[in-house]
Amino acid sequence: MREASVLQLGLGWFPETHGGAENVFYNLARHLPRQGIAVDGLVLGSIRATLDSGARIDSFAPPTASLPRRLAxxxxxxxxxxxxxxxxxxxxxxxxxAVAALPALRNRPLVVHFHGPWALESAAEGAGALSVRLKFLVERLVYDRACRFIVLSHAFAAILAERYGVPPERIDRVPGGVEADRYDLPDSRRDARARLGWPQGRPILLTVRRLVKRMGLAALVDSMAELRRRVPDVLLVVAGRGPEAAALQDRIGALGLEEHVRLLGFVPDTHLPLAYRAADLCVMPSQALEGFGLTALESLAAGTPVLVTPIGGLPEVVEGLDGDLVLAGTDARAIGLGVAEALTGIRRLPCADACRSLVRTRFDWPVIAARTAAVYRGALS
Incomplete structure (x- = not known):
C-alpha cells in the first residue's frame, strides 16, 4: 500500500553508469515501493522505464550533455x-x-543521501582550487536546504558534521546494500576459476576498484614485491578502469611483477559474483575518503573474506565478523604483511558461511530499503 511518494534525483542509472551512488539509487528504486514508498526518479542517462516495482525512472539529459545543458x-x-x-x-x-531543484522545492522536504564529499574527493584527486571551491559551494547550497541526511557510515557522518556544519541530530546512518542472493553462487572456487579461465592452484587476491589515486592501488602493487617472497605463487587480479591504469601497468613492469599482477580492466557487473567466488581473498587498500566500500560487501556476500585498510567506513563493513580483517595501516608494508598473514594462516579469517550470514542479516537490500523508508517517514513527520 502506498504510504508516501518520493522524487529521487540521481547522477546516473546503474545499468548504464557504474558507481556507488548509482548502485544505491538503482536498488532503492527497486525496493522502496515494497516498503510503501512510491518512487519517481530522474537521472543522467538514456533510461525511460517503469520498473517491476512500479518505480518510474526518466533521464533529464544524455551523459554527453555539456554542464550548462545538464543544469538547464x-x-x-x-x-x-x-x-x-x-x-x-x-x-x-x-x-x-539537486541544486537545480532548489527554487522549485518551496516547502517540500529534502533528504540528502550523502555518498561522499564531492569537493574533498576532487581535491584528493588533484583538482584545482577554484574547481574544489565551486563544488563545495554547490554542496553547501543543497545541504543548507535539507531537513535530513542519510550517510553510509559513521566516518561520513563525522565529515558531514565537521566539514559541512550539519547538526548530528539530522544525520541518519544507513549503510549500503547488496542483493545477497545474486552473489551466493553454487559454484565452488575451482569451478568459478575454470569458468573465468583463472589459474588453479595459485592463491588469488582480487580487488575491484576504480583506478584513481585514493583507492590505494599503487600501494597494493608495491606490496606484491615483498608478498611474492613470502607466497611465491601469489596472483593479484585488479578489476576496474580509470586514469591510473597506465601508471599502474608501468609500476608492475618496473617491479618485475608481470607474473604476479593482472589488470583486467572493466569487468561487467554480471561477471563480478563469479570473480569474487573465484578469489581466495579480496583486498580494499583505500587511502582516503572511503565512505563505505561496496565491493567489500559484495565479496562477503560471495563468501570470500576481505581485508580492508583502517580508512573511513571500511572497518564498519566487516564489524561483527570473527576475524582480523582490518589491516594495520595503508602503506605497502602493512598491506603486504596483512595479506601474507592471511594467506599463510597466521591471521584469522571468517568462514564463507559467516560472511554470507552477516550480509543477509545486516546488508541485504530489503533490510536497507526498510531503514531508508523509516528515515523518509521521519522527514515527513
Missing part, C-alpha cells in the same frame, strides 16, 4: 516532475543535480 535540463525536468507527481518529499543523491 535538470531544472526543467525537476520542476515538471514536482508539478505532475507532487511527491511528498525529494531525495537527492548528487548535489549538482
Amino acid at each position: 535540463a535538470a531544472r526543467t525536468a525537476i520542476a515538471g516532475a514536482l508539478h505532475r507527481q507532487s511527491p511528498d518529499l525529494v531525495a537527492s543523491h548528487f548535489a549538482l543535480t
Whole structure:
C-alpha cells in the first residue's frame, strides 16, 4: 500500500553508469515501493522505464550533455516532475543535480543521501582550487536546504558534521546494500576459476576498484614485491578502469611483477559474483575518503573474506565478523604483511558461511530499503 511518494534525483542509472551512488539509487528504486514508498526518479542517462516495482525512472539529459545543458535540463525536468507527481518529499543523491531543484522545492522536504564529499574527493584527486571551491559551494547550497541526511557510515557522518556544519541530530546512518542472493553462487572456487579461465592452484587476491589515486592501488602493487617472497605463487587480479591504469601497468613492469599482477580492466557487473567466488581473498587498500566500500560487501556476500585498510567506513563493513580483517595501516608494508598473514594462516579469517550470514542479516537490500523508508517517514513527520 502506498504510504508516501518520493522524487529521487540521481547522477546516473546503474545499468548504464557504474558507481556507488548509482548502485544505491538503482536498488532503492527497486525496493522502496515494497516498503510503501512510491518512487519517481530522474537521472543522467538514456533510461525511460517503469520498473517491476512500479518505480518510474526518466533521464533529464544524455551523459554527453555539456554542464550548462545538464543544469538547464535538470531544472526543467525537476520542476515538471514536482508539478505532475507532487511527491511528498525529494531525495537527492548528487548535489549538482539537486541544486537545480532548489527554487522549485518551496516547502517540500529534502533528504540528502550523502555518498561522499564531492569537493574533498576532487581535491584528493588533484583538482584545482577554484574547481574544489565551486563544488563545495554547490554542496553547501543543497545541504543548507535539507531537513535530513542519510550517510553510509559513521566516518561520513563525522565529515558531514565537521566539514559541512550539519547538526548530528539530522544525520541518519544507513549503510549500503547488496542483493545477497545474486552473489551466493553454487559454484565452488575451482569451478568459478575454470569458468573465468583463472589459474588453479595459485592463491588469488582480487580487488575491484576504480583506478584513481585514493583507492590505494599503487600501494597494493608495491606490496606484491615483498608478498611474492613470502607466497611465491601469489596472483593479484585488479578489476576496474580509470586514469591510473597506465601508471599502474608501468609500476608492475618496473617491479618485475608481470607474473604476479593482472589488470583486467572493466569487468561487467554480471561477471563480478563469479570473480569474487573465484578469489581466495579480496583486498580494499583505500587511502582516503572511503565512505563505505561496496565491493567489500559484495565479496562477503560471495563468501570470500576481505581485508580492508583502517580508512573511513571500511572497518564498519566487516564489524561483527570473527576475524582480523582490518589491516594495520595503508602503506605497502602493512598491506603486504596483512595479506601474507592471511594467506599463510597466521591471521584469522571468517568462514564463507559467516560472511554470507552477516550480509543477509545486516546488508541485504530489503533490510536497507526498510531503514531508508523509516528515515523518509521521519522527514515527513
